[in-house]
Amino acid sequence: MNVMVPEHRAILHCDLDAFYASVEQRDHPEYRGKPVIVGGGPNDRGVVAAASYEARAFGIHSAMPLQTAGRLCPDGIFVPGDGQKYEAASDAVMALFAERTPLVEPISLDEAFLDVTATEHLFGGAESIARALKRDVREQLGLVLSVGVATNKLCAKIGSDLRKPDGLVIVPAGGEEAFLAPLELGRLWGVGPKTREVLEGWGLRTIAELAAMDVSVLETRLGEHGRHIWERAHGIDEGVVIGDGRTPKSVGHSHTFDRNTLDGATIESMLLALSEGVGRRLRGQQLRGRTITLHLRVAPFETRTRQRTLAEPTDDDLKIFGTARQLLRDALAEDRRNGRTSPVRLVGVTASGIEIGRQMGLFDHVRTTRLNAALDAVREKFGDTALDRASARLRERRRFSDRRTKKST
Template sequence: MNSMASTERHILHVDMDAFYAAIEQHDHPELRGKPVLVGGSPQSRGVVSTASYEARPFGCDSAMPMAQAIRLCPQAVVIPPRMERYLEVSRQVFEILEQFTPLVEPLSIDEAFLDATGSIRLLGPAERIARGLRQRILQATGLTASVGVAPNKFIAKLASDQQKPDGLVVVQAGEVRAFLDPLPISCLWGVGRATLPRFEQLGIRTFGDARRLSEPQLQDHFGEAGAHFFRLVRGIDDRPVVTDREARSISHEVTFPEDVQDRDRLRAVLLEQTEQVARRLRRHSLRACTIVLKLRLPDFTTLTRRTTLDTSTDQTEILWNAAAMLFEEWAQTSDSPLRLLDR
């Protein structure tokens, strides 16, 4: 099956580089060139929201306990988040993205998919569109964005990660296999700390290695996830770009690089997700009445918890109270770590 035969889409994945930390370095020039950690206090078991690129060589990364990050990089400057400022810059960025195409799917405050297929006749090739929006973002905010351009969302997301920060990677339809095959299997969505050793035991270290296995073989080893892996290593991803106005629900998903058990860390991530969902509701004059919490366990079991509010709302505090209640109900009955958290 040719994964690109039935479509000629041009999908962009736009990812702002170290967004919170980059804003702090932009607003406070004395921080430029220094390792910066934006997040909660290490004394109150806070977590890292964003680590600047200067902090990352020390092993610091987002969703890491702040105390651990400080141990890894004692010279780091710790800054509490300024969400109102970050939201202000985010609004600027999304207004720019919507100048290039109305088909913008926000993934978070600093990340989005764009379908530029319908804009090419007016604005030129997808690569030109990507260069144009990166330039406008830089001029308007002083910040850089990394962009991947590809025939679908999965490949565009992988492409945007390849040359961060301030990168642009274009994968044409005929280049998909050459692009994917050398990538380490750890880049495959759904492969984490528990799954990676199982791939390595099979002698699979790259996407190209995984392509040698049939779908039944992958399902024998990985169950339901095997079919998912079979499609992705071939670059098959038919998901459309769905705008907030088209979506029947608005969510924000975080897949952790490794399974997370620390409940305080999970609560901090859930609070940030709730703020980002509330921001998107307000931005589009929408309200929510049903709150859904999705939790994925290390074995890929997915649990869903939901509650319905008395009245619809776009207020962070009300949404947070409902999401926190769902999380605590689950946490009181399970000590399992999580691979993914979505609300």
């Protein structure tokens, strides 16, 4: 098979804006447009885990003591945070990433590198993938994603951060050095407060000024580190995106209604849209689910789940919908029998009991073969990027639970 090998890599860095706070604002419409501080109460001893953009306007940022945040913004909405909810939102976002490329390297719950070098031709180019991801994350998950697109991780990462929130920065191939030139030194990997102090002591302010230095001078004074930051200042970064090779335990979508509803038709049509989303994601990752779960949150906070395990695992929208709808009708009928009619606040559907692989049609087979051939060709040129590595997400999860533990002591 003839495979075109691209001239350069196509890397995306995707980063959700004010992640924990945005999840809270999504799930609590009354929080929207207001300063939301996640991490605990204004009198607690812990630190801020996340602040909404409205809270940042008061000078609040993550890692700041909660009590400081409480003084800066006494009327802010302080919430303890819900690690499980953020993990579920993260899983949903990562699953969208995985639809575009198998090479997804999660950096934390809300951040990942994607190498789309081998797959961009399937989706109309790296910029189209970036725009589609931003749209899907907004429409399907109610969150806002900033993306940087570049030929390496360094420029993609700096790009995603440059125009937050809702940013999209594209660094053209060959334009890496010019892109970095006007930026301040601290944006460069490897230039922490200590190195920065040294460089500023020499009168350097911008990345361009660092790039203009004689590399041998940097090497003499800073050793190997000096050469590394000089290379980065020239936009050079060979770091590869390492796919985490994981299979999700479940694939699910949910929707919170703006107004609680008792209308069966409204709930069912939403359930259809959600089931289609789940089916599409399963097919995108070549997965099938054996168990379908319906989630219902009724006013005010009671959450109910009902599930059914199918004879055969499925990735079919209508099979998922049919099962979820029956579960919904059973649940509502039971409520009526018990004389309860609580309006529905949230409806969700999840496929679990995930199995890899499905019976592929001819087109799928051709596409998969092409994809694999393209991946192999890219690996040959740019190195094997498909190594497994312990996921950084685990570290992030532990960090969050540590924070919660600390807070309660």
